[in-house]
Amino acid sequence: MNKGRIIKLVGGLYTVLDQHNKRHTLKPLGVFRHKNIKPKVGDIVEFNEDSITKVDERINDLYRPLIANVDQVLLVNSAKDPNFSFLLLDKFVTLIESNHIKPVIIVTKIDLLNKDELEKLKDKLSYYRKFYEIIYFSSITKENLESIKDITKNKVNVLAGQTGAGKSTILNTINPNLEIRTNQISKALGRGKHTTRHVELIEFGQGFIADTPGFSSLEFKEMTLENIKYYFVDFFELSHQCKFNECTHIHEPGCEVKKQLEKGNILQERYDDYLHIYNEVKAMKPMYRRDK
Numbered sequence: 001m002n003k004g005r006i007i008k009l010v011g012g013l014y015t016v017l018d019q020h021n022k023r024h025t026l027k028p029l030g031v032f033r034h035k036n037i038k039p040k041v042g043d044i045v046e047f048n049e050d051s052i053t054k055v056d057e058r059i060n061d062l063y064r065p066l067i068a069n070v071d072q073v074l075l076v077n078s079a080k081d082p083n084f085s086f087l088l089l090d091k092f093v094t095l096i097e098s099n100h101i102k103p104v105i106i107v108t109k110i111d112l113l114n115k116d117e118l119e120k121l122k123d124k125l126s127y128y129r130k131f132y133e134i135i136y137f138s139s140i141t142k143e144n145l146e147s148i149k150d151i152t153k154n155k156v157n158v159l160a161g162q163t164g165a166g167k168s169t170i171l172n173t174i175n176p177n178l179e180i181r182t183n184q185i186s187k188a189l190g191r192g193k194h195t196t197r198h199v200e201l202i203e204f205g206q207g208f209i210a211d212t213p214g215f216s217s218l219e220f221k222e223m224t225l226e227n228i229k230y231y232f233v234d235f236f237e238l239s240h241q242c243k244f245n246e247c248t249h250i251h252e253p254g255c256e257v258k259k260q261l262e263k264g265n266i267l268q269e270r271y272d273d274y275l276h277i278y279n280e281v282k283a284m285k286p287m288y289r290r291d292k
C-alpha cells in the first residue's frame, strides 16, 4: 500500500511525498466530493498510480491556513516595523490554543530595537515564558537561528503572524536556496503587503515547515464566550481557585485572576487583551456565535 503526506496543493493537483521521499502528483478520487471530504495539505493519505484513495483521520485541522496534522505553530511577531503588539500576540495565541496546538513565540527584527527597548520588551514578555517558549531573532545578525532550527526539527511546523512580521524571511535565512518572496514594508503605510499566497509544506530538517500569508486582521468566528477562558492558559490554571465555577474573570467577586492581577502577578496587557477579545466575541453577530 502506498502511503504519504500531502505537501502541496496547486490547481486541484496534490503533491504527495511517500516514505521513500518520492513525490507523486495525484488527483483526489471523485468519491471524496460526495462524501464531502477534501484532502488538504498535511493529510496522511493512501494512494494508487494517479489518485488519493483514503485520507487518514486528522490530529488537528486548521482552517486558516488550510492545513492538517500540525505539531507546532511558530507565531511570528516583529519587534518593530510593524510595531510589536501585545493584542495581536494574544489574539494569535488564543486562536492557536483554540485549535489545541501549542504556539512557539518568535520575536523578529530585534536588530531594529536599541538595547533599552529590547530589554523592556523582553522584560514584559518574560511573563509568557511560564507557558510558552520565546525565541528572539534577527535575520540581519542571525541571532538564535540555531534555536529556531532546533525547535522545528522533526516536526510539522506552521509559520503564522501578521503580514510583514518576517515569516518568509525566517525560511530564507534558514535555507537561502528557498528564495521565498519577501516584501519591503511600504513606507507610506508602515506595514507590509501580502506576498505569500499558497500553502505548501517545505521539507526541512526531516520535518516540514509551512509559510503562510499573514493577515492584517483576525476573526474569532470559531470562538464562543464560554470557551475563551480555556484558551488563556494562565487564567485557566487560576480559575480553579475562583469562587464561581463559571467565573469570567470580569465582574465576579472572589476572582483569583483579578486578585493576581492586582498583586502584579499577571501582566496588565494580558488581562486587557482578554477583555478586548471577550468583548469582540460578545459583539459578534449572533449568526456567527456558536453559543447562540
Ligand SMILES: Nc1nc2c(ncn2[C@@H]2O[C@H](COP(=O)(O)OP(=O)(O)OP(=O)(O)O)[C@@H](O)[C@H]2O)c(=O)[nH]1
Binding pocket: 108, 109, 110, 111, 112, 137, 138, 139, 140, 161, 162, 163, 164, 165, 166, 167, 168, 169, 170, 181, 182, 183, 184, 185, 192, 193, 194, 195, 196, 212, 213, 214, 215
Ligand atoms: N531589519 C530586519 N528586517 C527584517 C527581519 N526579518 C524580516 N525583515 C524584513 O521585513 C520585511 C517583511 O518580511 P517578510 O518575510 O516578507 O514578512 P512576512 O511575514 O513573510 O509577510 P507576509 O508574507 O506578507 O505575511 C522584509 O523587507 C524583510 O527583509 C529582521 O530580522 N530584521
Ligand SMILES: [Mg+2]
Binding pocket: 167, 168, 169, 181, 182, 195, 196, 211, 212, 213, 214
Ligand atoms: Mg511571507
Ligand SMILES: [Zn+2]
Binding pocket: 239, 242, 243, 247, 248, 249, 250, 252, 254, 255, 256, 257, 258
Ligand atoms: Zn475568575
